[in-house]
Amino acid sequence: MTPTPTAQVKCAAFWGHDGKALAAFYADALGWKVTQTFGDAAAMISDGTTTYVFYTAESFTAPNWPEDELVFHLDLAFDDVAAAEQRLLSLGATKPDHQPGGEHWTVLLDPSGQPFCISAIGR
Structure with a gap:
């Protein structure tokens, strides 16, 4: 029996109407840094261990939530949820x-x- 190879997630990618703006939003939301940009098409953020890249998709349409199924979903945890919500x-x-x-x-x-x-x- 061949052993199952181990792997780690190197990066997760997300698409939106403006990848650079979305990267800036999540970098600010998480307290991370924008670590690299790729022209106007994409930007990468990281905390030094986890990396996300955000791409611009000109035909992007936001989901009509909760009716539409989601392509991705992030859960963010904070010490002070009320302050985080306002920020x-x-x-x-x-x-x-x-x-x-x-x-x-x-x-x-x-x-x-x-x-x-x-x-x-x-929680």
Whole structure:
């Protein structure tokens, strides 16, 4: 029997209407840095261990959430969720009316209209 090779995720990629702006939003949201740009088409962010790259897709359409299935979804955890929500809203996130998480998590939409959740660390 051949052993299963081990691997690690090197990078996750996301698409939006403006990859560089989306990278800047998530870098600010996470306290990370934009580490590389690729012209106007893409930008990469990292904390030194995890890397995300955001691409511009001219034909991008945000999901009509919650009706549409999601292509990706991030859950972000913070020490102070209320302060994080206010900061994320000031960075360009929006808060939809539909909030299925109750007291457990809050759904926000990033600047490209894609949902992500915030919750308390350890929850």
